[in-house]
Amino acid sequence: FGASEVTERVDIGGYPVEGYGFDVVFECVGLAATMGQALECARAGGTVVWVGVARPDALVSVSPFTVYRRELTIKSTYTNPFGMERAVRILLDNKVNWASLITHTFALTEFDAAWDVFTQNSGLKVCIKP
Numbered sequence: 001f002g003a004s005e006v007t008e009r010v011d012i013g014g015y016p017v018e019g020y021g022f023d024v025v026f027e028c029v030g031l032a033a034t035m036g037q038a039l040e041c042a043r044a045g046g047t048v049v050w051v052g053v054a055r056p057d058a059l060v061s062v063s064p065f066t067v068y069r070r071e072l073t074i075k076s077t078y079t080n081p082f083g084m085e086r087a088v089r090i091l092l093d094n095k096v097n098w099a100s101l102i103t104h105t106f107a108l109t110e111f112d113a114a115w116d117v118f119t120q121n122s123g124l125k126v127c128i129k130p
Contacts, residue, residue, distance in 0.1 A: 026051055032058040039072065047073040101125045 021043030027035050030052025038048045039062065054060075067074070091098055103123040106114035108130050117123045 021046055023047070024049065028052045030054045032060045035060045036062070039066070039074070042070070042072055044070040045072075046070075047075060050074070050076040102127045105129060 022041055023043060024047045025038045025042045026049045027038035028051045032054055034052070035050055035054065038050070039060075042048050062074075066072070090096055102125045104114065104117050104125075105127045106117075106129070108128055111128060114126050114128050118126045
């Protein structure tokens with residue numbers, strides 16, 4: 001999708017105010033901890049985009065001075081209320097090979113095993129068939 005580098009949390013090699021870090025950091029997990037880490041990985045003048053959906057009661061500790069000093073831009077995404085109908089239409093019209101995204105399939109009676117795969121992040125898409 002145009003990303004020059006995809007990584008887990010890394011040592012950025014120096015201080016962000018000295019030019020170390022990434023121009024744009026996408027946080028896609030939705031955990032307060034990783035949202036905070038995304039801020040740490042952005043270079044001075046960088047942008048952090050929070051894509052992951054955090055729990056409603058989650059809080060991220062952010063120093064306003066750090067945002068000011070490093071001139072960070074923090075953005076987020078939003079849910080498009082019109083996207084679901086379009087997505088279903090795309091799937092029904094077979095415009096996307098969605099079946100190739102399913103890495104694990106379980107019967108409903110195997111829910112516990114499916115949940116284990118899901119919570120261990122060992123599958124891309126986990127399907128449960130009734």
